[in-house]
Amino acid sequence: MSGHSEHHGSYLERKGGMIATIWDWATTVDHKKIGVMYLFAILFMFFLGGMAAIAVRMELWEPVRQAADGSFTGQLFRPADAVSMSEGNNFYNRLFTLHGAIMVFMVIVPSIPASLGNFLLPLMLGAKDVAFPRLNLLSWYIYVFGSIFAVCSIILGGVDTGWTFYTPYSTTTDADHIKVVLMVLGAFILGFSSILTGLNFIVTVHKLRAPGMGWFDMPLFIWAIYSSAIIQVLATPVIGITLLLLVFERVFRIGIFDPALGGDPVLYQHFFWFYSHPVVYVMILPGMGVISDVLAVQSHKRIFGYRAIAFSSLGIAAVSFIVWGHHMFTSMSELASAVFSALTFLVAIPTAVKVFNWIATLYKGSITINTPMLYALIFLFLFSIGGLTGLPLGTLSTDLHLHDSYFVVAHFHYVMMGGTIIALMAGIHHWWPKMFGRMYNETGGMIGAIVVFIGFNITFLTQFLLGTQGMPRRYASYFDEYTSLHQLSTIGSWVLLAGFLIHLFVFLASFASGKKAPPNPWGGLTLEWVATSPPIEHNFEHEPLVKHGPYDFDTVVPPHWDPKDYPIPEAQAGGRPAVAHSPDRNA
Amino acid sequence: MAHHAPAASDHFDETDPHGHSKHGQHESHVIVGPFILRTILVVLLLFTALTVGIAQLEIAIQNWFGIYLPWWVNVVGAMSIATIKSILVMAYFMQLKYDNPINTVAMLFCFFALGLFLLFTGLDLFTRDKIYDYKAGPVVAGGTGAGVVSAGGKPIVEASKDRFLVKLAEPDVREAMITVNALRHEVHELGKLGTDAARQAAAVISARADYLSDLKTIIVKQIEPGELARSAKHLRDRAAELRAGAASPAADLLEKAAQHVAGVNLAEAAASYSIDATFATLASFAHGDHGQHAHSGEAASTSDRSRPRAGLTDALEVFGPAAAKPQGGH
Amino acid sequence: MSSIPSQNASKPLWARYTHASHFRTAAEEFDACKLGFWLFLTTEVLLFGGIFCAYFIFRTLYPGAWKEGSQLLDWRFGGLNTAVLLISSYTMAASIYCFQKGYTRRAQWNLIITLICGAAFLFIKLAYEYIPKWSVGKRPGALFDYPFAADPHLPLWWSVYYSGTAIHAAHVIIGMVLIARVLYRSYKGHYGPTHYTMVEITGLYWHLVDLIWIFLFPLLYLIH
Numbered sequence A: 001m002s003g004h005s006e007h008h009g010s011y012l013e014r015k016g017g018m019i020a021t022i023w024d025w026a027t028t029v030d031h032k033k034i035g036v037m038y039l040f041a042i043l044f045m046f047f048l049g050g051m052a053a054i055a056v057r058m059e060l061w062e063p064v065r066q067a068a069d070g071s072f073t074g075q076l077f078r079p080a081d082a083v084s085m086s087e088g089n090n091f092y093n094r095l096f097t098l099h100g101a102i103m104v105f106m107v108i109v110p111s112i113p114a115s116l117g118n119f120l121l122p123l124m125l126g127a128k129d130v131a132f133p134r135l136n137l138l139s140w141y142i143y144v145f146g147s148i149f150a151v152c153s154i155i156l157g158g159v160d161t162g163w164t165f166y167t168p169y170s171t172t173t174d175a176d177h178i179k180v181v182l183m184v185l186g187a188f189i190l191g192f193s194s195i196l197t198g199l200n201f202i203v204t205v206h207k208l209r210a211p212g213m214g215w216f217d218m219p220l221f222i223w224a225i226y227s228s229a230i231i232q233v234l235a236t237p238v239i240g241i242t243l244l245l246l247v248f249e250r251v252f253r254i255g256i257f258d259p260a261l262g263g264d265p266v267l268y269q270h271f272f273w274f275y276s277h278p279v280v281y282v283m284i285l286p287g288m289g290v291i292s293d294v295l296a297v298q299s300h301k302r303i304f305g306y307r308a309i310a311f312s313s314l315g316i317a318a319v320s321f322i323v324w325g326h327h328m329f330t331s332m333s334e335l336a337s338a339v340f341s342a343l344t345f346l347v348a349i350p351t352a353v354k355v356f357n358w359i360a361t362l363y364k365g366s367i368t369i370n371t372p373m374l375y376a377l378i379f380l381f382l383f384s385i386g387g388l389t390g391l392p393l394g395t396l397s398t399d400l401h402l403h404d405s406y407f408v409v410a411h412f413h414y415v416m417m418g419g420t421i422i423a424l425m426a427g428i429h430h431w432w433p434k435m436f437g438r439m440y441n442e443t444g445g446m447i448g449a450i451v452v453f454i455g456f457n458i459t460f461l462t463q464f465l466l467g468t469q470g471m472p473r474r475y476a477s478y479f480d481e482y483t484s485l486h487q488l489s490t491i492g493s494w495v496l497l498a499g500f501l502i503h504l505f506v507f508l509a510s511f512a513s514g515k516k517a518p519p520n521p522w523g524g525l526t527l528e529w530v531a532t533s534p535p536i537e538h539n540f541e542h543e544p545l546v547k548h549g550p551y552d553f554d555t556v557v558p559p560h561w562d563p564k565d566y567p568i569p570e571a572q573a574g575g576r577p578a579v580a581h582s583p584d585r586n587a
Numbered sequence B: 001m002a003h004h005a006p007a008a009s010d011h012f013d014e015t016d017p018h019g020h021s022k023h024g025q026h027e028s029h030v031i032v033g034p035f036i037l038r039t040i041l042v043v044l045l046l047f048t049a050l051t052v053g054i055a056q057l058e059i060a061i062q063n064w065f066g067i068y069l070p071w072w073v074n075v076v077g078a079m080s081i082a083t084i085k086s087i088l089v090m091a092y093f094m095q096l097k098y099d100n101p102i103n104t105v106a107m108l109f110c111f112f113a114l115g116l117f118l119l120f121t122g123l124d125l126f127t128r129d130k131i132y133d134y135k136a137g138p139v140v141a142g143g144t145g146a147g148v149v150s151a152g153g154k155p156i157v158e159a160s161k162d163r164f165l166v167k168l169a170e171p172d173v174r175e176a177m178i179t180v181n182a183l184r185h186e187v188h189e190l191g192k193l194g195t196d197a198a199r200q201a202a203a204v205i206s207a208r209a210d211y212l213s214d215l216k217t218i219i220v221k222q223i224e225p226g227e228l229a230r231s232a233k234h235l236r237d238r239a240a241e242l243r244a245g246a247a248s249p250a251a252d253l254l255e256k257a258a259q260h261v262a263g264v265n266l267a268e269a270a271a272s273y274s275i276d277a278t279f280a281t282l283a284s285f286a287h288g289d290h291g292q293h294a295h296s297g298e299a300a301s302t303s304d305r306s307r308p309r310a311g312l313t314d315a316l317e318v319f320g321p322a323a324a325k326p327q328g329g330h
Numbered sequence C: 001m002s003s004i005p006s007q008n009a010s011k012p013l014w015a016r017y018t019h020a021s022h023f024r025t026a027a028e029e030f031d032a033c034k035l036g037f038w039l040f041l042t043t044e045v046l047l048f049g050g051i052f053c054a055y056f057i058f059r060t061l062y063p064g065a066w067k068e069g070s071q072l073l074d075w076r077f078g079g080l081n082t083a084v085l086l087i088s089s090y091t092m093a094a095s096i097y098c099f100q101k102g103y104t105r106r107a108q109w110n111l112i113i114t115l116i117c118g119a120a121f122l123f124i125k126l127a128y129e130y131i132p133k134w135s136v137g138k139r140p141g142a143l144f145d146y147p148f149a150a151d152p153h154l155p156l157w158w159s160v161y162y163s164g165t166a167i168h169a170a171h172v173i174i175g176m177v178l179i180a181r182v183l184y185r186s187y188k189g190h191y192g193p194t195h196y197t198m199v200e201i202t203g204l205y206w207h208l209v210d211l212i213w214i215f216l217f218p219l220l221y222l223i224h
């Protein structure tokens, strides 16, 4: 490492004793620390949601039956005082709502933008921080605050509405208001966190790009984060008012969603999906950004179709606002269904543009197979399945059969888990050396990735079959015919768990005894690789000056590259050196 | 926002940090003076008065002149004024006019998104009362065919069955059917004789019966009395031929059949039969005891009145191949 | 617009202000703050978008109830409140002008008038509209208890009316808190010709509150 780091400590450097360090982190406005705090909070929530998922799958091991003597079979988890099967089922409903709400609102939505995005955005732009650092810390606290609301609701018994809170069920279930209201307010508050992060990012991209960095010199990760931030800002307030009206409806019965008073429960669904469809792109766009960067860097090749990928991010953001009706084909008017179905197919276009460009990028690249790359390839495979199965769901006639079945469950797990979470894993490994200054064990990481891949497919491919055969979602009981597929899926969930445990060990081992990471282990050209690993507190010694594109692998030697460290493609090795930082421009 | 110690900024060339223009920075500090602000306030208040005035005017016109303006007049008026007012507030009070255009773009995007929200939600809610045909019933592989409807909205197949039932209820049609069955009974009797001549006679009668029972003949052509007479004549002619060949039992039977055909009095029958009786008759035919009723149609009309109305399938079977082979009535 | 840090303690706070170090200039910081806040305003518009959407849907579905409902509101109070808010918007803008010019006293008075207008708005709303209406049973949804309703969907009108105006009133209160904070800090000398970002941003918020009312007023009171 260069001599500079002796003067400027890494951002991870401890400031005094235990208490002082904790205080330092709790009050930090450093985007890197906030990003890391988000990462750990999100991973913790992922763990909680994952445990709920394992429990849900255990419950589905056998169909629940009530025997003649009043005892249950197949119901593993139920409150001790449950005397009837419906009470037991009630508990199952709470379980999957817990899983869904945690995973959507507290894991997938903030996952990549809040953790990797926070950490990388200013680094990639060559800035010292995001535009509003204190706001950034505030959104972290809002996130924690909102999560506490949700956890309180769970401790009080949880809710059984599903993560979608559909009326009239959500306004009538559980006579005491407190649980539903707490959960709904939790989601409302988390929305604020999301909005603040989004607008912070947009302003940062607009105002804090390093000198020389035009819009088309930005890494594609930034484009993706930017597009998803637009959605966050424009869509999230609508869920805010929706949840607020839901609380009013629940507490005062104002009737806007109540047909008895002239309201319309499907109006709630419109409100909900006006937010929640765009938000599925908040979930996936950053993942796509991660994949764009990882694929280009790990195959040391100029990304194919830079502008097409950048604009397709914006295109997805735009189209995402006019397709929400595809979640309501079974409840809308025929005309609206037909229009929304036609519009839904539009989404496939920019999505496919990306996938083809990624594949073209791989072509003739000098590909390094390591954990991030493996995860990127897994992403391509799983996300394609997820996206393609969206099409039969977007087709009116097939959706009538598949709606609310396990097919939908499989579809969105392929895109959210197979897409977002897999991309998060790719990103964590890709930038792990940068974040923590240590390498992880490559073999361990690759084994973990393979186990996750296998486990994922066992778990969810079976669910496509269950769905087409008619297994509805959100039921604890089912016909005996489904038993073997359900059991296969449950076994898959254990494999998946094993895969993530392997990763946990790899991460812990890296903290404990990982090799010191070089500043640029993969040979990337974007500005975060100019910074040290881990970066210093203000990111860069000097403000960087950007003189080449983010993926000019054919003409630019990567920063900090030493032929002794690792080979790079011949053509690249002969290129001009990357300009690491701006010279003293006043001179 | 001075939470960072002033640091590296002093060595930085301020003139052009982005490599693009610097002018937005100076323009954002434009000072909007009191004259403009006051003018805008006055205009806004005037517009408020105007929009109230228009609404009051609408009511006044109604009260004094009894003229009811279309509902949208005031809506368009009030909304246009509100839009102008809000543009004034945004442009001058909020200084969008002097600001970095990106702020205006953000606001326009947001109005656009709001428009989409209203538009597509309305698209559903306002067309909700349209039909839901496709949710009508269970799905059958290959489809039920029920979707092909005729003018009355009934599936074509059902409608044609209905038409047929109406037709069946007409007295002459009914009579013709009874005749047909009488003939078939004769065929049966002829069969018992077992002679060549009898078989020939049976074939003749059978052919006539088939002719009469032809669905198309009954429904489309509407059997008229002349048809029956012609059939009777035909049968008699054949009877004469048989007699000439000394096959008298068969000739007798043919003669009987001919008499039967000739003896049908359509007008009389029409008066005495009800549609229910017809159905009952048809049903009993279908159930295998038609021979009996073929001879005593009158009896059927009284004794079987209590029978439930036979289904259409039963009625159709009368004409089908099964009915052509009588199963021994008595 | 110099941003060279000055250690001269005798200068007022606003003159000693140095921009955050991750911005290159104070102007850039100011611009960024404004863009950020405009983005926040878009979220506010869309938040009210939900109310506008409910209004739009139910107005079209139940025109009778909407006509009856708007006739039950008194346009004079709505109009008065519109004027009050417009004036307060003016004083808010004027106070920014005064800070820009360095007329701190006048700026503070303008802020005070703005606060008074906000309070007047709330008072009129509460004393002449909410309380009298609520007490005769003109209430939202299941709470409705008004015996002279002609249209069966009238309760829904009140639901939209109360949700919309109550959320708007909440924004008025938040705006007043922000203005009070700016006023307090202005007495400490935080704002002057070279630094008034917070005033400007608070102003934007207050104008948005006005903007929403500019639409709510005709929608609720004037259109039959």
Ligand code: HEM
Residues within 6 Å of the ligand: A164, A280, A281, A283, A284, A326, A327, A344, A345, A347, A348, A351, A386, A387, A388, A390, A391, A393, A394, A395, A399, A402, A403, A404, A408, A411, A412, A415, A416, A419, A420
């Ligand atoms: C090509 C792109 C896509 C299309 C055409 C598509 C289409 C659909 C359709 C039509 C449904 C509704 C199915 C039903 O309930 O009957 C659905 C459900 C869902 N999709 Fe997608 N989808 C696509 C991509 C994505 C992505 C990228 C994500 C998230 C990262 C996603 C997340 C979801 C979720 C969470 C649900 C289920 C919501 C629920 O009911 O709980 N989809 N998708």
Ligand SMILES: [Cu+2]
Residues within 6 Å of the ligand: A276, A277, A280, A323, A324, A326, A327
């Ligand atoms: Cu969707």
